[in-house]
Amino acid sequence: MMPRIAFVGAGPTTLYTLHALLAHNPPPFRLAIYEAQASAGRGTPYRPGWNDPAMLANIASIEIPPLAETLCDWLRRQTPERLADLGVDPGAIGERTFYPRVALGEYFRDQFDAVLDMARARGVDVELRTRCRVEDAVSTPGAMILKIRSRSGERSEETFDQVVLATGHQWPAEPEVRPGYFLSPWPSSALAAVPACSVGIRGSSLTAIDACVALGNVHGSFDEAEDGETHYRPAPATDAFHMTMMSRKGLLPEADFYAPLPYEPLAICTDEAMKDLVASDEDQLLDAAFELFKAELVAGDPRYAASIGLENLDLEGFCEAYFARRAASDPFEWAEANLAEAKRDYAEKHTVAWRYAILRMHEVLALLVPHLDASDYRRFIRHFKPIFVDDYATVPHKSIRRLIALHRAGKLDVAAIGDDYRIDTSGDEAGATLVLGGERRYFPIFIEAMGQRPLGAAAFPFPSLRRQGIVRDAALEAGKGDMRGIAIDEEFHPLADDAPEDRLFCLSLPFLLGRHPFIQGITSSHEMGLVVGEQLAAVVAEAQAEQAAA
Template identity: 85%
Template sequence: MTPRIAFVGAGPTTLYTLHALLAHHPSPFRLAVYEAQACAGRGTPYRPGWNDPAMLANIASIEIPPLAETLCDWLIRQPPERLADLGIDPDAIGERTFYPRVALGEYFRDQFDAVIDMARARGIELELRTRCRVEDVVSTSGAMILKVRMRSGELADEAFDHVVLATGHQWPAEPEVRPGYFLSPWPASALATVPPCDIGIRGSSLTAIDACIALANIHGSFDENRNGETHYRPASATDAFHMTMMSRKGLLPEADFYAPLPYEPLAICTEEAITRLVASEEDELLDAAFALFKAELAAADPPYAAGIGLEDLDLEGFCEAYFARRAASDPFVWAEANLAKAQHDYAARHTVAWRYAILRMHETLALLVPYLEGTDYRRFVRYFKPVFVDDYATVPHKSIRRLIALHRAGRLDVMAIGDDYRIDTSREEAGASLILGGEQRHFEVFIEAMGQRPLGAAAFPFSSLRQQGIVRDAAPGAGKSEARGIAIDDAFHPIADDIPESRLYCLSLPFLLGRHPFIQGITSSHEMGMVVGEQLAAAIGQANAEEKAA
């Protein structure tokens, strides 16, 4: 019997996994792809309506693993009218340029169509089922059963030998959970009704910037020219429109910096060194890994290491030193200087050595995370992870220019709130209040914009897998604030005794963040797809060989 494979979700992760599977030229198989939306390929982060047209992706063409073609090649062959609809200047197309999220969505949609055509051309029996929602997944002795809500509204059971769950980010369908209080800024279309008023945004990184830019375009517009000059023009009758971003440190992300791609190899804090460290069963695993990190950083940029006193710093001290100068500066003054430096470095093709060293080490240090116990895991999340995230989650220069323009127009401030605060949503009036230092500040609208957090088994969307014990917490007993995702192995199989390894794969981002803290965006979709594509090809080959032998 020909192996049957199902993908639940039809975003970039499914696209890269299917592309990787086809690259192995597998034996014949049957494939069904289920997507709740009307269109396959885009994924939530790049879907129109979900994203404002002005929201920029923070990944450039050079960083996007190619499929049928690169993003640059795809853009170059688009007609001018389509580029205009996507907000792209045809004369500014380049491999290091950042484009609107919705433009990437169109690219991935076209690439999905191309990969589907490739599969069908090879004789693979394939069904793409859009507007179909998988409501549950059940493991049986012989197959995985998907309970699918069809377009007609009928609930159908469909059986498969292998199932890949790639359901992407998990956000509330209705973000405004009470008047004026939003649990997320998505879909961006939900912000259209926000009036010009005093708005609080919890977060100051990319998610918060997305919310900020969407709101700014509702109540005004940006004037931008090719010289990089950006001004914000408020619309009439919007004098009350003001936004306050707030975060623990009150810092803005830094501008994207020039770095060679692909990454140059590390010399000290290598994957092999971390693997040996884990195998050694070192009692103080995190501190031993931090020692490797310090040695690599000092070798890469001795002046930087000397300037922050790296030799004498422990993990907590390094985190403080890393952010110290920015924390002592006005965030917008720092942003202007940092932007000027980043622009100069891009023009000169100059790489800041210490930044590049930290950027390359984040993936290596991530190998350590599954082996960290309670206290060290909390230290990693509190002190080490913020450094890596700050270093790799830089944003397009255009985004920084827009934030500066909003601040100059008196429409945006950034506020440090530390840890000793709370957000009060219990009052009768709309919005929420910030309680800080014994004082209260009320915002007529309040938006939670801190990005996707790790989720545990209780939030897993397929209840039968939880009830069967196939999906369970990676760290039982961990509190909500310390969720470590679900128990999976290195090949993304849920760890369970009662199911064959190749039967089920989970590539749903929120449930992987505990084990893979830096899993993010397109490059992670590609990396996960490579692993699971190879696994599926092997499983298909084994099944067909067994059938022939029988």
């Protein structure tokens, strides 16, 4: 009997895992894929309807691990009509170009179909069930049982040898949880009814930019050219429309900068050095890692290191120095200057050395996170993580131009609100009130746009796994005391004595963010897929060998 493998969720993580599994040329097996949406492959961040057509992805073709074909190759073979529908200029296709989210969704959908065709050609028995929701998963001594509800409402149970949970981002289907108060800007179609009024947006990163662009298109339009100025044209009778993005530091993200890909090797703060540090039983683990970080940064860009006095800075001091000049500047003036610099650097293929050094080190420092005690974990999340996120979560130049255009049109401001504030939604009126420094500022519409937050076991969508103790909070492990998502090992198995380690894999991003704080979409889907695909291929091969010997 062929092994039975199930994937719950049919987004890019499942796509990359299947691609990696097939790369090992496994013997035939039975594959079932369950997807709650009407089609497979796109994933929530790239789904039409969920995303406004103007929303841009912040990953270029050169960064997307190829599947059956690269994104650029796929775009070049599309008809002009389809490219127009996707908002892609046929003359601007390039490996470093940023495209609308919905265009990436269509690419992944086509690649998903190609991977399933590849599987069938190799003898895999494929069953894809869309508009089908897995409501629970139960571990038994011999198998995993999935409880399934079909599109017609019919319930059934299916048994599998291995199950991969890849349910993706967790957002409410109806984001407006009370009148005028939105827990997320998605689906973007929910923002279409937002009136022309004062809008508060908590966050200033790509998620908040998505909200700004969507609302900007509701109440006006952008006039833009790839190499020219961008202007915002408010629609008639929208004088009252104004957005305020707010965050702790009140900073805008920086524009995407030119960097060699794949990454050039690091010399000091390397994977090997970090693993040696973890194995050394160093008491001050985070501070010791920061010294490696400093040494690499000095070697990479000594002028930058000297300009901020890096030699004499501790971790907290470096965090303040890193943001100091931006925090002291008008955010839109800084954005214009940074955009001009980034544009010049792209034209000259010039890399800002200190930015590139920090970019390459974020994955190295991530190796440290599971080993930090509670105090250092909090320090890392508050002080060190924001540096890396700011450096790698740069945004397309077009996104920066749109923000500047909105600001010039008097429709967007950015506010620094620090830590000592609260958002009051307890009143009878719609929206929410920002309470800061004894003052209250009311917004008839308020949107939470801080991106996906780490989730723990209480939010895990399969209750039986919680009751069985197979899925539990990592905070309970080793008495570390902080929310770190669910307890998993390095190969994405939930840590449970009662379940065979090769039976269940969790690749659902919100529950991994505590342990893997830099999981950031497609590249992470690929990396996790390589790990799990190899394990699944080994399991299938072992099952075949056992059957042959029986």
